[in-house]
Amino acid sequence: MNKLWVVALETYKKHVKTVTFLIMLLAPFVMVAFSLGFGYFANNMSKTNEIAVISExxxxxxxxxxxxxxxxxxxxxxxxEKEAEKALKDEKIDGFLVVKQEGDQISGRYTSKKSLGTDDQQRFTQYLNGLQLAANTEAxxxxPEEVQTLMKSAKVTDRQVEFKDNKMVDNNTNKFVLSMVGFLIVFVMYMIVLNYASITAQEVASEKGTRIMEVILxxxxxxxxxxxxxxxxxxVILTQVAVYAVTGVVGYVFAKDTDMVQDMLKNIPLGELLKGLLGYNLLFLLFGVLLYTILSAFMGSLVTRSEDAPKAVTPVTFLVLIAAMPVMMLSLSQPDHVLIKITSYIPFFSSFSMPVRIANDSVQQWExxxxxxxxxxxxxxxxxxxxxxxxSTVLIYSDKSMGQVFKEAVNLK
Structure with a gap:
């Protein structure tokens, strides 16, 4: 057992000290920072500062x-309009809005040197709709009370129930939170497998093709x-996940009192989010990652040279794509799709499909x-x-294909 952990710790230390691991660790932080920074600058660049309004x-x-x-x-x-055009030419304003009323119809045209952003277009539309409503009311x-009556719209509410002791009672499960957690589990597992499949195969095949294996064995x-x-x-995988988990906890501690976080927690209760993450979904994530890690190691054991390891995990990559993509496409629109139901019982697929069914609350505990x-x-x-x-294959030094190595291993057994 001690020798087992010696190999495990040496493998762990070798990988966490590499630049590749550091890049994988920091990549999500860089992507988030880049996205936030790009969004901030894009918003400022497209923001309209000063405009003129023209109307008779x-x-x-x-x-x-x-x-x-x-x-x-x-x-x-x-x-x-002439004054507005001159001001726009001299860059004293960013644009001007010309509003006309022909009969009962109000229309507007915005003129600028740059395209009108979606947010600004929605604001202008809102302003004109308010004026149009006032004009229609007057015509x-x-x-006022008749206008309010006219503006009333139908309401649709969603009540989720369950049956206990033959009685129908409310099911207070937050379906939105569970759906988010289910989709997060699928995405995290997808990224982990893609990132570590080749690394795992490379690690298993690293000493193959050399005489050092005889010394190790x-x-x-x-x-x-x-x-x-x-x-x-x-x-190594658990370390990377743990770093993100600790970062999330620390970030929450420092940002929990901000308006953005408070607004988010109104729609996504923290308790229910943790409950979804730490329940069955976490077990499906752990066992799913372990299964694909073992499969990647198995594929790496079939190559006779370490440089062939990336090619060996190609079937693993295709398998995870086949398992994840249908779930990602159907999880939000058709979570009860028959394909998701069937694959939720098939290993290699169930880690992607079952969290979606759990999120939709359409599966019983025994299932x-x-x-x-x-x-x-x-x-x-x-x-x-x-x-x-x-x-059976660890001491095979000849340059053989994966199929030949597998046949030899089976025959040796």
């Missing part, structure tokens, strides 16, 4: 100025050496346990089989 109807002009005083800075000295001679068994490498890679049991059993079986194959 003074009431309409004053109405827009009153509605938009919190959103824009207005140049109230400009009263004609139809409607009373003189002090420990091939199975222990193989298990140690898988444990070491798994510890979750059955799927989880099959997943765990698959990990054990694949680990035992791949270790036996590794034992």
């Amino acid at each position: 109807n003074e009431a309409i002009k004053e109405g827009i100025l009153a509605q938009g005083k919190k959103d824009f800075k207005f140049d109230k000295k400009i009263n004609s 139809l001679k409607l009373k 003189s002090s420990t068994s091939a199975a222990k050496h193989y298990y140690g490498k898988i444990i070491g890679i798994s510890l 979750i346990l059955a799927s989880l049991g099959l997943l765990a059993l698959s990990c054990v079986i694949l680990l035992k089989v791949s270790a036996a194959i590794y034992k």
